Amino acid sequence: MQKKRVPPVAPGGTPAAPATKQSLQPHVSTPPGVRIASLDGLGDETLLRLTDVAHILAEDYSTSYRRVSTGDVPSIRLGARSLRVRAGDLRAYLAARERRRDDSVPTPWGARHAS
Numbered sequence: 703m704q705k706k707r708v709p710p711v712a713p714g715g716t717p718a719a720p721a722t723k724q725s726l727q728p729h730v731s732t733p734p735g736v737r738i739a740s741l742d743g744l745g746d747e748t749l750l751r752l753t754d755v756a757h758i759l760a761e762d763y764s765t766s767y768r769r770v771s772t773g774d775v776p777s778i779r780l781g782a783r784s785l786r787v788r789a790g791d792l793r794a795y796l797a798a799r800e801r802r803r804d805d806s807v808p809t810p811w812g813a814r815h816a817s
Contacts, residue, residue, distance in 0.1 A: 738750060738754040738757065738758060739757060739758070740758060741758060741789055741792060741793055741796075744789040745789065745790075746788060746789055746790025746793070747788060747789070747790065748788070748789040749778065749780075749786035749787070749788060749789075750786060750787045750788075750789055750792065751785075751786065752766050752767055752770065752785055752787070755770075755775070755787050755792060758792065759796075767785075769795075770785060770787065774795065775787055775791060775792060775795045776788070776791045776795075777791075
């Protein structure tokens with residue numbers, strides 16, 4: 703005997719519209735097989751795969767994964783195995799990293815050890 707599926711009820715007592723693939727994924731994602739080389743021309747809501755993030759940052763996949771897992775770069779989990787990064791969040795990360803680089807003034811080696 704198969705159980706009858708009861709549709710969810712929205713506030714107000716009316717049945718909610720069934721979730722469709724389109725309603726579950728409102729953001730644009732990069733198509734499979736396409737490598738993104740830069741953030742130029744991408745909207746802030748575009749979702750990037752970690753391989754694209756690694757390519758944009760010119761670093762290894764494992765380094766990009768570590769940045770995401772530590773929270774340095776905000777991410778979105780789609781399902782159990784899929785991570786995505788919004789292009790806008792990656793832009794903000796790059797801008798913050800650039801500001802840190804500009805704020806740090808290199809100190810000559812001798813200046814640190816002067817008495």
